[in-house]
Amino acid sequence: MATGRYCREDILDGAIKCKHCGSQLDGSGSPFSQSPPAGAMIQPGTSPQSADLMVLLSPCCITGLAQILLGQVGKGLMYFALAILCAIATAGLGNIFVCIVAAIDGYKIAEKLNRGQAVGAWEFF
16 A cells, blocks of 8 residues: 555555545656645654744744744745734834744644644644
8 A cells, every 4th residue: 555645644556646635646746746735734753843942943033934844834934924024014013923923833833743743734833
């Protein structure tokens, strides 16, 4: 039996596409098939997961970096863009709120991965 590239679910032999995550099993995927589809799950052990480090990354470095390192690239880029927009719109005050939310989110997602739970690409807290 084969397994889905992103979901790690068992798939019947001879299948061309995983019914769970949509990954191509015959290797004929698009050139963009290296990144998981929007609904794919991020499995534990596929990225650095120090919860304490994730709390420090958002307020001290780049907002959204924790999410990117945890495999939630789209969500990390969204936090980054939101932080820039809030900083411009509120003379920097809105950025504080976005940094706090991103730090808490990174910590909670890292904790879930450390407990062995898979998380969605856009799962929050």
